[in-house]
Every structure is written in structure tokens, then in C-alpha cells.
Amino acid sequence: MHPRQVLYGRRAEREVLDQLLQELVAGQHVVLVLRGESGEGKTALLDYLGATAIGARIIRVTGVQSEMELAYAGLHQLCLSMLDQLDNLPAPQRDALAVAFGLAAGAPPDRFLVGLAALNLLSASAGSRPVICLIDDVQWLDHASVQALAFVARRLVADPIALVFTQVEPSDGQEFLGLPEMLVTGLNDRDARSLLTSAVPALLDERVQDRIIAEARGNPLALLELPDEITATELGGWLHLPRTRALESHTGRIERAYVRRLRALPARAQQFMFLAAVEPLGDPTVLWRAASALGLDETAAAPAEAAGLIRLGMRVGFCHPLARSAVYGAAGPVELRRVHRALADQQTDPDRRAWHRAAAASAPAEWLAEELERSAARARARGGAAAEAAFLRRSAELTPESARRGARAVAAAQAELAAGAPDTAEQLLSTAEMTELDDLQRARAERLRARAVFARSRGPDAPGMLLDAARRFTPMAVPVARETYLEALLAAIFAGDEHLPPGQSLRTVAEAARFAPAKPGSQDPVDLLLDGLTAQFTQGYGSAAPTLRQALEATRVRGDATLICLTASLVAMELWEGTAWRDLLECYVRAARETGTLSLLPMATDFLAGFHLQAGNFVTAAALIEEAADLNATAQAMLPPYTPVILAAWRGDQAGAAKLTEIAIKDASNRGEGGALVVADYAAAVLNNGLGHYGTALAAAQRTTRGDHMVTRSWGLAELVEAAARLEEWEVGDVALRELTERTQASGTPWALGTEALARAMLSRGPDVDDLYRTAIDRLRGCRMNAHLARAHLAYGEWLRRNNRRSHARDQLRRAHKLLTNIGADAFGERARNELEATGETVPHRTPDTLDLTPQEALIASLARDGQTNQEIGTALFISPRTVEWHLRNVFAKLAISSRRELRDAPLDAVAATTAAR
Structure with a gap:
């Protein structure tokens, strides 16, 4: 066997x-990613794997x-034999x-x-x-x-x-980060010498061998190619060794060796070699026809094949x-x-033809620019944004x-x-602006x-730039101007009001948007959201609430997977509209999964996890957080851990919350995203109220x-x-309650009014405390926000215990x-x-549940319980039906059941706490 086909060492x-x-x-x-410098033997390891499998x-x-510029060319190679x-x-996957x-x-x-579909x-x-x-x-x-393959791998x-x-x-690509990997490095000296002597038997002088081994630093390809740089006399060792070169990369040195062999x-x-280097598929039919056209x-x-630079066969390939x-x-440019x-x-x-013609143009x-424009349209239709660009x-x-060039x-x-x-994109815009x-x-360019600035960092620069663009659009395209004003407001919300530069506060942006021309009586969600948000930041929460409620309804009716839907879900959270929050996001996620419109799905899934968290469905929230993180890694989106840090806080997980907060603060600080910092403060307030560290909770809540x-x-x-009440501040x-009341009364939802009643009860020193707690419990029970309902029972029980009403306190504290x-x-x-024990009741510490479902198992089990097939669950969660079946087998084993029908009576809720604690 030729030494180039033998693995030396590599045990x-x-x-x-x-x-x-x-x-x-x-x-x-x-899944395995082999990383290493060029020539280290990664391809040889693939050959070994293929030969032994x-x-x-x-x-x-x-x-x-x-x-590289043709969308899905690599995936087509992978799937060609399976088409x-x-x-x-399923039809959506087949069509895609x-x-x-x-x-x-x-x-x-x-x-x-x-x-x-490829999966x-x-x-x-x-x-x-x-x-x-x-x-x-x-x-x-x-x-x-690359993105599709990373998706499959995960x-x-x-x-x-x-x-494999x-x-x-090193590589700039981030798609495979986090996947199992193996770093392929150079051979040790013994194996390097074995490879060298087998490849160049005439290399007798040990001094020359030592020099080549030192130069190659264990790189197998360098060991095979460097001897070609040494004359026959030098190989024999009779003259002085070659003069020491400056250290340089293996890649450059080896490529120069190949160029010398070419010349x-x-x-x-x-000429034939240049042609083969440009033809990407190694298709001999295309290659020989093109060669004939060149004479x-x-x-x-034949000489290139004899020199070992190229292989001719069913495919034409390089060594x-x-x-x-x-x-x-x-x-040279003329030859190319x-x-x-x-x-x-x-x-x-037609697209490959256009690309070659463009490369041939001097x-x-x-006419050629128009042909490329048509190819771009076809690339866009295939979903190849990079190829379109x-x-x-x-x-x-x-x-x-x-x-036209601009x-x-x-x-x-x-x-x-x-x-x-x-x-x-910014480089192209700079070019365009000179035309x-x-x-x-x-x-449009502005x-x-x-x-582009917002995509890189959701910091303080983008709002002002979007505001300027909106003003520029206003005389020419009012609908686009209003969309851009809404984008400016959203950018300002992400940046955080106190992190914006002077003159660009949320109120300033809202004031500018307020005077944008509008169509009277418009029920378009963009118009309603823009009008409502500008009113909130210029006139106050109460003035904005009616318009924002209309915006929620208009968005729910439209029911699509757009940024507008996500914006409306933020409004639903702001208004304590739990049902609208859930409905909007479930609609968004469903539409995104069905149509494949998934660029914002990680954020939507994270927001939906937030709803289930507030509703007390921690098991569902944890599963959705896991799914969002998985999608986020595949999409390489910049999604800070909004809901994960809040979930850790509700769980009372100090270590987990601290770690996630550190990640969120570092990530947000690097981007200037002040909104994420505020989320971390809110989580700290929840965590410390749960732990009874009320001073720390008060400071975090004030921020x-x-x-x-x-x-x-x-x-x-x-x-x-809550923190102020426990500290008797x-x-x-009272100041916080006044603002809270303004907002809850304007909202008017059971969740909002229950929150207000609970806050009043905590601060009240009069005879109405009992009624206020009961009102809070009734309203929170009615809207099914169970996490907040549980805290209302706790606060009521604590108050009853402090007032020596132990019997009534035990009932509330048990609940x-x-x-x-x-x-x-x-x-x-x-x-x-602890409060129950203070009433004289003994409460055993909770023991871990043995039914330990993972978040994804719990989510799959709940979907199967709802009647969805393996195919439907796989489509919803972007996994294969076989994977769904595998997870369900694990679920059945853990729950000691044997069929989907038994899932209806399975104690899925009983394992929620164990699953949520993971």
C-alpha cells in the first residue's frame, strides 16, 4: 500500500x-468533529473509519x-443517494x-x-x-x-x-461548537520518521531526516511534501543542509510545494489542472467537454496524474x-x-452557469448583472440567504x-x-452610499x-439610528416609517432606558413616533402597537392600556409567526393578560413549526416558557427552556437566559441563579443590552423573597x-x-403600591387585580386584611396563575400565624x-x-421522587397524552419519529405503564417537581 494511504501511529x-x-x-x-491544522491527517482518519465500518x-x-456560494450544495451531496x-x-418537509x-x-x-427533512x-x-x-x-x-448539518447533529x-x-x-465557524470533538495533532517523532522513510526511501542521511521532521512538526502531509523541496544531493546528505527558513505555516509551505510540482x-x-480546480464536482463529463473547448x-x-497531483476515474479528484x-x-486572472x-x-x-460567467467577466x-439577479431570486426561493447575498x-x-449598482x-x-x-451588510451599504x-x-440603507447594529448588539446605538431612518421614510412611505418607529421603540426597550444616551430615552423615541402620520381608525396590529406603546411612554400606563388591549386582539386574529406577534406577547405580559400571552405564543410557535418560519422561534419558545413558569407549570417551562436553548445553539442566535434565570429564582436555586445571572450580565454588558440586566434584578428579587433575604430582595426590586x-x-x-412589608418599610x-395600583386598575384582569389585592393585604394595618387576602386568592385561582396563587396562600398563612390564628394558618400553609x-x-x-412547624405541625422534609422524567421526556409524554402521533410530535420538536418512540419507551418504563392510553391516568404532574428541579 502506498505510504500516503497508511496510518502511522494514531493509536x-x-x-x-x-x-x-x-x-x-x-x-x-x-457525532464527532475532528479538528486540526491542514495536513494533520483528518481525511486519513475518515478513510480509516470508512474502511473498517x-x-x-x-x-x-x-x-x-x-x-461555497451555492445554497445547499453540500447537503445535496449528503442526501443525493436517499432522494x-x-x-x-411529511409534505412540509418534502416540499422544503x-x-x-x-x-x-x-x-x-x-x-x-x-x-x-434531512434528519x-x-x-x-x-x-x-x-x-x-x-x-x-x-x-x-x-x-x-453547514447550518442544516449542525441541526441534524444536535x-x-x-x-x-x-x-463525523x-x-x-482554527476556524471561524461556530455551528459545531459544543459537539463532541477530537483535536488531531501531529505525529510523534518515531511515527514521523517511519512515515518519512517509507515515503522517501532514498533519504538516508539522518541529519536531513531530523531536519525535515523538525520542520514538519509531526504534520503528515508536510512530511510527505517537504522532501520535494530538497534536491537529490541534499537528500543524500553530502552537502550542507538547506538554509534555515523563517518559521511559517504548514499550509503555506505545503501549498508552495504543490505549486512547484504544478509548474x-x-x-x-x-491548463487542465486549473480547469479541474475550478470545476467543483469532479464531473468528468463536464470537465472533458470544457477541456475540449480549450483545445x-x-x-x-497524463503528466498531472503521473505526478500524483490528480486522480482520474468516476470522479476527478486531487491528491x-x-x-x-x-x-x-x-x-492568474487571465487563466481563471x-x-x-x-x-x-x-x-x-442556470445558477452555476451564471456564477462561472460572472467569474469569467473582466x-x-x-446583461450579466441581470442574470445574477435572477439567480439570487432563485436562491432566495430555495431559502439560501447566503447564496442570494x-x-x-x-x-x-x-x-x-x-x-442601479447602488x-x-x-x-x-x-x-x-x-x-x-x-x-x-455594512460594507455593502458603505459601497451603496457612494452611488x-x-x-x-x-x-432603506439607513x-x-x-x-445590522441591532443584530450585533441590542445596545444603545440602534434606537437612534432606527429613529433617523423612520424620519427619512415618513415623507415617502408612511407604513414603512411606522414599522421602523416600532422597531426603534423595541430596540430602546431592549437597550434599557437608563442605558440610552442623552436625548434618546424611551420617552424621546416615543415622542418622535407619536407624531408619525397614521391612518385614523386603523386596526392593523403595527398601528395599534405603535400607538399604544407611544402612549405608554409619553402619557402613562393608564392612557395606553385600552389601545394595547386592541392591539392584542388584532394580533391574535391575524395569528402569524412574525416579530409583531412577539411584540404583542410582551404587551400581554405587561398587561397581566395571561390568556392572551399564552394564546399568542402558542399560535406563533405552532405556525412557525408548521411553516418552518423559525428564525425567531428560540425567543418565542423562551417567552412561552415564561408563561408556564408564572402559571406554575415548571415542568413544561423547563422542557420549553431546553428546547429554546437547543434551537438557539443551532440558529446561533443571541438569546440571553431570560426565563432560565427567573426559573432558577423561583426554584430557590441560589447556585444556578448566580451562574445564569453571571452569564446574562456578562453577555448583556458586552452587547449593551440593559433590558437583560433588569431581568436579572427581577430574578434576584424573586429569589431573595423566597429565601427570606428581604433586604437584598428590596434592593433588587428597586432597581x-x-x-x-x-x-x-x-x-x-x-x-x-412584599420585601418592604416584611421589613416594615x-x-x-406605599409608594410602590400606588404605582402598582395605577397599572393593575388600568389592566383590570383577574391576574392584575389579584396581584393588587395581595399587595394591599401585605401593607394593610387595618381590619380589611383578611378580606384582601381572600380576594387575592379568589382572583388568582380564577386566572389559574398557580405560582402566584401559591404565594398568596403562603403570605395569608404567615399573616394568620403571626396573629395567633394557628388553626386557620395551618389550612392556608398546608395549601x-x-x-x-x-x-x-x-x-x-x-x-x-417552617411556618407550619411554627404552628406546631410536624412536616417531613420532601424526599426526591423516583419518577425522574427529563424535561424533554415530560414534554413528549404530555403531547402524546394529548393524542399527537410520533410523526406530529417529531415535527413539533424537530426530532425524528424514532427519537420520539425512544423517549416514550423511557417514559413508559419510568411510569411503569405500557401504552399511550395509560398516559391519560399517569401521574405526570407528580413528577413535575422532580423534573423542574433538574
Whole structure:
């Protein structure tokens, strides 16, 4: 066997891969990312795995630089052999994948839905035998494919599927962070010498060997290629050793060695190599036709094949990916244009043809810019935002007329922003702003620049920029202007009022939006939300509440998955509208899952978890938090731990809350997102009220009420009242109660009025305390906000006990203790236990429940109990049906049941506290 095909050393790496195969044969899933510098042997390890995996189905994918701009090109390589199963997928997944691969026309599919379709294709293929996917050089795959593959990798649970990636280290890509990985480093000196002597038997002189081994630093490819840089005389060791070079990267040194071998070939062979380096698929039919157009026949490739640089067969391949990149880099601009032009004429795919033509262009051409624009539209229809941006960017470069070039640059910037590249978007906007943009285009550019700033950091810069853009739109496009004013308000809310620069407070932004032209009597959610929020920040909560309630209803009627729906859910929290909060987000999440519109799903899922937390459904909240975190990692969104830190606070988990708070503060401080800091203060107030640390709770609650903060200001007032009452800080409590009352009366919901009655009861020193507590309990029971109901029982019981009404106190404290311990609010539950013992009642400490469902198991069990099929649950949670089945088997075992029918009577609620405490 040729030394290039033999693994020298690598005992530890082979043991890892052998263990991987054992786990796969046992029916487990495996994910592994091999990281390392170029030439360290990552591809050789993939070859070893493929050769030793007897009986498994092997699928290989290789990233190619020239394919990086074509959306889903890499995923298409992965799925090509499985497309005969496409019709067996659920319709939304089948359609999404067909559109992504250009097999059908349709609306742009979301990348998550495409990823789910790929996951289910793999799952179906693994039904008969294990599947091993070897994905080499992921750093050269297109962005859409990388995201889809990362999505699949994070959702493998129950299928015998292995995904093994190689990635050059260091890499800018973040999609695979957190997945199991193995760092591939150089060979030790003994194995390096074995490889070197087997590759170059003529290398007899040990001094030369030592020098090459030292230069290569264990890099196998360097060991194989560096001898080519040394003359035959030097190899023999008769003359002095080569002069010491300055230290440089292996990649650069090895690529230069490949270039020297290239330049030693005849001119016709070099031309063929340039052609092969540009043609991404190694398709011999396309390659030979293009070669014929350049006047090359099969004899042109023979010297390159003899030199070991290229392999000819069913596919034309290079000896190493670095050889391809070295050859591509060695080609001059004239040579590259020639081969791109030849390849363009052989393409049946219009987008590849357009891309090659663009690479062959030496001067701007409107016809070609238009062709690229059409390719961008097709990429957008396939859901390839990064590919759309690349086509538009090149289209703008090839546009001869200034105004049209600027318009295309703005469109390219918008696509880059959608693809998650705000820095590139800003560069394009800078280019566009130097052209002859009209007023509307300049306004669009200004808005996009502000959105790019907001995408990078939800800090204090974006609100003012969005405000300027809204003003620019006002004379030309009023609906767009109003949308932009609403975006400015949202950006200011995220930034936090006290973190905004002078002259750009929430009130200032709201005052500007207040004078935006409006359509009288409009029932559009954007108009109602904008009018309501501007009223809240300029005229007060009471003035805004009626319009905001109308906005909630209008948004619920429309029922779609947009940013407007998420904005309305914030308004529902602000108004203590629990039902609207839940309905809006359930509608959003359902629509997003069904349609694949998932870019904001992590935040929506986190907000929905927040509802279940306040309602006392900690088990559901924990499951949704886990799902949001999973989606967040896949989408690489910047979602701070809003609900997780609040859940930790309600649980009384001091260590967990401290850790999450530290993460939230560091993350928010880096971005300037003051809103997240206020959430951390609210959580601290809840935590310390539960623990009985009322002084700390008071200080934290006061921080939440020092600015125009949505939601946390209203909720923080209730925490402030409790802490002040327990510390007998009556004046502080009364001031907080007055503002709380203004808000609760304007809201008028049972949750709001129950919160007010509880606050009044805590601060009252008169004869009406008993009635106030009972009113609070009745209203909170009616709106089913059980976490707050439990605390009302606790506060009432504590008051009764302090007033020596022990019998009545025990009744309330027993209710509080049961509710609080069942939902997992352990600190408040401990307060209830201590108070019960103070009445003379013995209360045993709670013992852990043996029915320990994970959050995802609990969520799947509840969905199955509601009658959803494995396919429906898998679609909802973005996992395969086999994974759903695997989780349900675990649930059945833990609950000692054997069927879905028994789930209806299973004690799922009884395990809520155990699950929530995880």
C-alpha cells in the first residue's frame, strides 16, 4: 500500500474511532468533529473509519471552495443517494427539501425545516443498517448546508447514525461548537520518521531526516511534501543542509510545494489542472467537454496524474484539498477567466452557469448583472440567504450604471443581514452610499445599517439610528416609517432606558413616533402597537392600556409567526393578560413549526416558557427552556437566559441563579443590552423573597423600577411591596403600591387585580386584611396563575400565624406547601414548611421522587397524552419519529405503564417537581 494511504501511529485516534463503531453497531448515534491544522491527517482518519465500518452504509461529502456560494450544495451531496425516499416525508418537509435542492418551485423553505427533512431521510435510511456520514472540510461547505448539518447533529438521539466532520483549526465557524470533538495533532517523532522513510526511501542521511521532521512538526502531509523541496544531493546528505527558513505555516509551505510540482508540468497539463480546480464536482463529463473547448485532450491530464497531483476515474479528484486550493491560487486572472468561461458553456444549471460567467467577466455588463439577479431570486426561493447575498453582491459589482449598482448593493446588504452577516451588510451599504441612490433607497440603507447594529448588539446605538431612518421614510412611505418607529421603540426597550444616551430615552423615541402620520381608525396590529406603546411612554400606563388591549386582539386574529406577534406577547405580559400571552405564543410557535418560519422561534419558545413558569407549570417551562436553548445553539442566535434565570429564582436555586445571572450580565454588558440586566434584578428579587433575604430582595426590586422597563417594572413592583412589608418599610411599600395600583386598575384582569389585592393585604394595618387576602386568592385561582396563587396562600398563612390564628394558618400553609413543593418552588416551599412547624405541625422534609422524567421526556409524554402521533410530535420538536418512540419507551418504563392510553391516568404532574428541579 502506498505510504500516503497508511496510518502511522494514531493509536489513540483509532481507539476513539473503533469505539465509535462499537457504539454505532449497538444502535447508538454518534457525532464527532475532528479538528486540526491542514495536513494533520483528518481525511486519513475518515478513510480509516470508512474502511473498517463493515456492513454500514457510507455517505461521503467533501467541501469545495468554489461551491461555497451555492445554497445547499453540500447537503445535496449528503442526501443525493436517499432522494428516492423523498415522497415518504411529511409534505412540509418534502416540499422544503425539494425547493432547497431546486427540484420544485415554492416559497423559500426555512433552514430548520430543511434540516428536519434531512434528519428524517437519514433516520429512514438507518432502519435497515447503520449509516455513517463522513463530511470532510466543512469549512468549505456552503453556509446553508453547514447550518442544516449542525441541526441534524444536535438532534440525533435514537438512530444508528454517525456524523463525523473534519474542520480546519482554527476556524471561524461556530455551528459545531459544543459537539463532541477530537483535536488531531501531529505525529510523534518515531511515527514521523517511519512515515518519512517509507515515503522517501532514498533519504538516508539522518541529519536531513531530523531536519525535515523538525520542520514538519509531526504534520503528515508536510512530511510527505517537504522532501520535494530538497534536491537529490541534499537528500543524500553530502552537502550542507538547506538554509534555515523563517518559521511559517504548514499550509503555506505545503501549498508552495504543490505549486512547484504544478509548474514542473507542461503548459497543457497546467491548463487542465486549473480547469479541474475550478470545476467543483469532479464531473468528468463536464470537465472533458470544457477541456475540449480549450483545445485539450486526455493526453493533457497524463503528466498531472503521473505526478500524483490528480486522480482520474468516476470522479476527478486531487491528491489533497490543499493541492486544489494551491492550484486555484496559482492560476492568474487571465487563466481563471478562460477556464470559468469554458465551464460556463457546459453548465445545464442556470445558477452555476451564471456564477462561472460572472467569474469569467473582466468588465461590468448589465446583461450579466441581470442574470445574477435572477439567480439570487432563485436562491432566495430555495431559502439560501447566503447564496442570494453572494449573487447580489457580484451582480452589484458587475453593474455599470451607478444608481442601479447602488440599489443592488442595498439588496445584497439586506440578504447578507438575513444570512446573519451584519458586518458584510455594512460594507455593502458603505459601497451603496457612494452611488447615486434615490431618497427611498437611502432610507432603506439607513434602516438596514441600524438593523445590522441591532443584530450585533441590542445596545444603545440602534434606537437612534432606527429613529433617523423612520424620519427619512415618513415623507415617502408612511407604513414603512411606522414599522421602523416600532422597531426603534423595541430596540430602546431592549437597550434599557437608563442605558440610552442623552436625548434618546424611551420617552424621546416615543415622542418622535407619536407624531408619525397614521391612518385614523386603523386596526392593523403595527398601528395599534405603535400607538399604544407611544402612549405608554409619553402619557402613562393608564392612557395606553385600552389601545394595547386592541392591539392584542388584532394580533391574535391575524395569528402569524412574525416579530409583531412577539411584540404583542410582551404587551400581554405587561398587561397581566395571561390568556392572551399564552394564546399568542402558542399560535406563533405552532405556525412557525408548521411553516418552518423559525428564525425567531428560540425567543418565542423562551417567552412561552415564561408563561408556564408564572402559571406554575415548571415542568413544561423547563422542557420549553431546553428546547429554546437547543434551537438557539443551532440558529446561533443571541438569546440571553431570560426565563432560565427567573426559573432558577423561583426554584430557590441560589447556585444556578448566580451562574445564569453571571452569564446574562456578562453577555448583556458586552452587547449593551440593559433590558437583560433588569431581568436579572427581577430574578434576584424573586429569589431573595423566597429565601427570606428581604433586604437584598428590596434592593433588587428597586432597581427594576428605576426606568421605563416593560414587564419587569410591573412585576418588580409586586416583589418590592412584599420585601418592604416584611421589613416594615411602609413608606417605600406605599409608594410602590400606588404605582402598582395605577397599572393593575388600568389592566383590570383577574391576574392584575389579584396581584393588587395581595399587595394591599401585605401593607394593610387595618381590619380589611383578611378580606384582601381572600380576594387575592379568589382572583388568582380564577386566572389559574398557580405560582402566584401559591404565594398568596403562603403570605395569608404567615399573616394568620403571626396573629395567633394557628388553626386557620395551618389550612392556608398546608395549601401553600403542597402547591409550592409540587411545582418545585423549593425556597418558598421551605418558607411554608417552617411556618407550619411554627404552628406546631410536624412536616417531613420532601424526599426526591423516583419518577425522574427529563424535561424533554415530560414534554413528549404530555403531547402524546394529548393524542399527537410520533410523526406530529417529531415535527413539533424537530426530532425524528424514532427519537420520539425512544423517549416514550423511557417514559413508559419510568411510569411503569405500557401504552399511550395509560398516559391519560399517569401521574405526570407528580413528577413535575422532580423534573423542574433538574
